[in-house]
Each structure stands twice: as C-alpha cells, then as structure tokens.
Amino acid sequence: MSRKTLIINGSPRIHGDTAALIGELCRHLHGEFTELSAFRAELAPCIDCRACRNVRGCVFDDDMRAVYADDFDALVIASPVYFSNLPGPLLSLASRLQPLHNAEYYLGNPTTPRPKLGGLIFTGGGKGNEAGAIRAVRPVFRLLNASGFDEHTVLSMHTDTLPAAEDHAALDGVRKLAAWLNGAQ
Numbered sequence: 041m042s043r044k045t046l047i048i049n050g051s052p053r054i055h056g057d058t059a060a061l062i063g064e065l066c067r068h069l070h071g072e073f074t075e076l077s078a079f080r081a082e083l084a085p086c087i088d089c090r091a092c093r094n095v096r097g098c099v100f101d102d103d104m105r106a107v108y109a110d111d112f113d114a115l116v117i118a119s120p121v122y123f124s125n126l127p128g129p130l131l132s133l134a135s136r137l138q139p140l141h142n143a144e145y146y147l148g149n150p151t152t153p154r155p156k157l158g159g160l161i162f163t164g165g166g167k168g169n170e171a172g173a174i175r176a177v178r179p180v181f182r183l184l185n186a187s188g189f190d191e192h193t194v195l196s197m198h199t200d201t202l203p204a205a206e207d208h209a210a211l212d213g214v215r216k217l218a219a220w221l222n223g224a225q
C-alpha cells in the first residue's frame with residue numbers, strides 16, 4: 041500500500057520560500073501526498089465551545105477533516121516564522137486539535153492517532169528566530185503522534201538575503217527529509 045504524507049503549509053505565498061522547499065520535498069517524496077494550506081483552507085479556529093469535553097470530535101465540519109481522518113503515515117509542517125511564532129492561520133489549525141486533547145483530559149478516552157513520522161520546515165527572513173515557532177508546533181506533532189521532527193527540521197532563516205529556492209543547505213536538508221520519509225516505507 042502506498043504511503044501517504046500530509047503536508048501542512050503555513051505560508052500565504054504561492055511562490056514563496058516555503059513553497060520552494062515544499063516543491064523540492066515533493067519532487068523527491070515517494071508515495072501519495074496532499075497539501076493542506078492553512079491560509080486557503082476553509083478552516084474555523086477553535087472557539088472553545090467545549091462540546092468536545094462531552095462528546096468526542098469537533099462541532100465544525102470543514103477542511104480540518106484532512107487532519108482528523110488520520111489516514112496518513114507522515115506529517116510535514118512547512119511554514120514561515122511570523123513574529124518568532126507560527127502564522128495566525130496555522131495557530132488556528134493547531135487550535136482545532138483541542139478535541140484530541142479533550143478526549144483524553146475530560147473523556148478519559150484518548151484518541152490514539154496512528155504513529156507517524158514528523159518533519160518540519162521553517163523559513164524566516166527577519167530578526168526573530170525559530171525557537172518560539174518550534175515550541176508552538178511541538179504539541180501539534182505530539183497530539184498527532186508524529187515523531188522524529190527534532191532530528192528532521194530544515195531551516196532557511198535568511199530568506200531576506202538568500203531566498204529559500206537558492207539556499208542549497210536547506211534544499212539539501214529537504215532532500216534528506218524526503219529520503220528519510222521514503223526509507224520508512
């Protein structure tokens with residue numbers, strides 16, 4: 041059976057730095073992959089309605105289905121760093137993992153997403169570094185049971201002077217990420 045990778049893209053720019061690295065990843069990745077754009081998806085942020093404290097699942101039915109389906113073997117999150125953190129729409133997407141947290145915390149009935157590999161790509165071109173964004177993204181990988189991203193993080197953090205498309209170290213890192221994901225087939 042073909043392996044599936046879900047790529048969550050946190051950039052609004054179709055031909056931007058993150059897109060360049062996602063493109064390189066997809067050129068080397070085997071199996072199926074789908075991309076979910078946090079900026080373009082129909083995706084409500086969590087409104088803390090608390091329904092998921094009583095009933096498993098989320099009251100919203102939108103593009104978050106692609107994540108809740110949990111039918112992928114690898115998760116790659118690729119995003120620019122904004123204000124040393126994740127861009128707002130990606131934080132909104134992350135907030136929709138609250139039903140997974142609440143299933144365990146309030147319902148005592150943990151969802152155990154299938155174990156999967158996790159890869160991370162960050163781009164940045166300003167003064168803030170990626171540390172805050174890595175902290176913010178960690179619970180997403182944990183709640184979705186994705187591991188390995190600490191060792192498989194690719195950074196292109198000087199895009200103001202070196203566009204990611206020309207950042208050979210980052211491009212090489214992305215190819216290594218693809219090889220690691222492919223090797224797990």
Ligand SMILES: Cc1cc2nc3c(=O)[nH]c(=O)nc-3n(C[C@H](O)[C@H](O)[C@H](O)COP(=O)(O)O)c2cc1C
Pocket residue numbers: 051052053055056057058059119120121122123124125163164165166167168169197199200
């Ligand atoms: C609102 C905003 C905030 C940003 N904050 C940071 C930051 O804290 N640190 C950083 O290195 N770059 C920051 N940047 C620069 C982007 O991360 C950088 O240009 C990145 O390469 C854009 O990627 P993209 O083309 O894939 O969207 C910021 C850009 C914007 C628009």
